Amino acid sequence: MKTVRPFRIDAEALSSFLPSRAIRGWQGLLLLGIFLASLAAAQAQGVAAPQTPSAIATLIEWMPFILKGFVLNLVMSFLAMGIATVLGIALGMLQLSHSRLLRAPAWIITHLFRNSPWLVILFVVMLLVPFEVELPGGRNLILSDWIKATIAFSLPVMANVSEIVRGAIVSIPRGQWESAESLAFTRGQTLRWIILPQCVKRAIPPWMNWYALLAMATPMASILGVREAVGNAQAAMEAAGARPELLVPFYLFLLLLFFAYIYPISIWTRAIERKYAVET
């Protein structure tokens, strides 16, 4: 009898609908066109009084301020990715440890942070991590909100890097371990010289995907008052008189800003994926 699995999703079929595969270069240009057209439409709608500057003029005026905030988005994303990568690699290897005492906590941490909403993690970190930490030298380290947010964003990415690393290691054929073992490599040496170098190629595309997701998540920090791009845009609109006609151009600008940064990364990821697929 044929077993029916109603909840099974065909990943291969699904992936063809995902934007990362569906979007081609010309479609990116199309999106840009739509943005510019809608900007013009927004402009036409706003019947501003003669003495107040137009929405576009206001946006241009505040652009440096928003871009300054965007630098913080980049800084947070880089730092969080760095933390996530270092901890995630360690966690991924611990998940494969021979010792249950190391394996179990690594497994729990990985799955806890992989399966929780980022926003909730963000709130928990904000509430649990103290504002000030006393260093051994007697000096105090101030953990400002953006640092806390960076830590919070690094946790779910760390958990996913952990899974990427674990998956990459187990995907290396057993024969590699055996031949290394028979050549007198220790387990650590085998990992260092033979297994991990082979994992890098397999892990880079998913790792880059998670970076893109992370960079897109950084505006969440604005909810907690971090002055990144979205937070600054909101502050700018407030300062410019909180006029409703500002909303569309400001948010569309943010959209374009993030798109212009993330989209090339996504194209690059796909190129690397294809290149490695051909090589192996």
Added chain:
Amino acid sequence: MPLVEVHDVHKSFGDLEVLKGVSFDVRQGEVVCIIGPSGSGKSTLIRCINGLNNIQQGSIKVEGQEVNDPNLNLLELRKKVGIVFQQYNLFPHKTALENVMMAPVKVLKEPKKEVEERARALIAKVRLGGKEDVYPGHLSGGQQQRVAIARSLAMRPDVMLFDEVTAALDPETVKEVLLTIKELAAEGMTCILVTHEMGFAREVADHVYFTDRGVIVEHGPPEELFTRAKDERTQRFLSQVV
């Protein structure tokens, strides 16, 4: 003293007993072939000799050193015993030369320059001169297998184990690998081979063991075993494969 002494070895995977009391000796410079039907425990046996598989009962000694000893210095054992696998298992991210050099440099911490000289000589010896900088993915199966032999030899082992090294190869590349092994044997390397190449076993072996269902059924010099097998199981197997 024999170089390798296998005495009453028992090995089980869970409830399945694969080796049921196997004993044999291999002397320095001897070439020994182990033949027998699939699933008779040949590969398991050979893998026990370098400690890749542990045994439950019995004793395996290499140069007098017990392999089945929890305090065994595995590094010392593996310097003495080289193994070549059916699936070559070359490191795909390293060139042929780097594959051969890796273990002496990283594990034995030998000077890189010396190792490179030796590695180049070994690659030439397995008739792959000119392929030093090629990655395994661009070599044929037979070429990869010869790199694997060179890689193992780079550790300067006293005994070489060959685990069905031609079983995964195209027929036309089998010959070149067998030739390499033959030359090695002629130079006096002690070799233990698990093989299905009966003609080859007959030609190079000093002694042939026929195994079936975890025991050695019959053994002797190849001329004797291949022409005047006494046991009915051996006769039946040989009539099927030769």
